[in-house]
Amino acid sequence: MPSFAERIPIKISVNGEPQAAEVEARVSLLDFLRERLRLTGTKKGCDRGECGACTVHLDGRRVNACMVLAVSADGRAVTTIEGLAQDGRLHPVQQAFIDHDAMQCGFCTPGQIMSAVGCIAEGHTRSDAEIAEWMSGNLCRCSCYPQIRAAVRAAAKEA
Ligand code: FES
Ligand code: FES
Known part of the structure; x- marks a missing residue:
């Protein structure tokens, strides 16, 4: 068994950039990022x-980064909210959140947007009820749910 504090080398692509590091096995992907x-x-x-x-997205699928160990992301590709915009242009889901005023304090917003991108890619946007169900892992203490659903609906339509 590796000791508790032993550092393990990992290589992860983060937003298209290769990252190499040594981390303790207990470090979450969230803390690593x-x-x-x-x-x-x-x-x-x-x-x-x-x-x-x-x-965040791990190999294109949405995951809770606090529940993934950094060592288990070794050799894989991670996309964070910082990697969504391309060539100085916001991702359509980012733009839809602005257009629909789908935030208040903004703390949940990066997670909501990453999850919304996944929800749309998975095709779970056929109704408000379906969007609510497949976005239900993302809580908003400001209760912006109607605006978030509207943003997801609009971005899905555009996609
Ligand atoms: S911080 Fe990861 S699910 Fe809450
Ligand atoms: S906008 Fe404040 S927690 Fe969602």
Whole structure:
């Protein structure tokens, strides 16, 4: 068994950039992104898989980064909110959140947007009820749910 503090080398593509580091086996992907790479757009809400504030894409699928160990992302591709905009243009889902005023304090917003991109790609946008169900892992303490659903609906239509 590796000792508790033993550091393990990992290589992860983050927003298209290769990253190499040595981390303790206990370090979450969320802490690796925030504390090591300083990508603080991904938020830490509950740190136990309940709020969705830490949602990122791992090999194109949405995951809660607080529930993934950095070592298990070795050799894989991670996209964070910082990697969504391309060539200085916001991702259509980012734009839809602005257009529909789908935020108040903004703390949950990066996770909501990453989850919405996944929800649309998965095709779970046929009704408001379906959007609500498949976005239900992302909590919003400001209760912007109607605006978030409207933004997801609009972005899905555009996609
Ligand atoms: S911080 Fe990861 S689900 Fe809440
Ligand atoms: S906008 Fe404040 S928690 Fe969602």
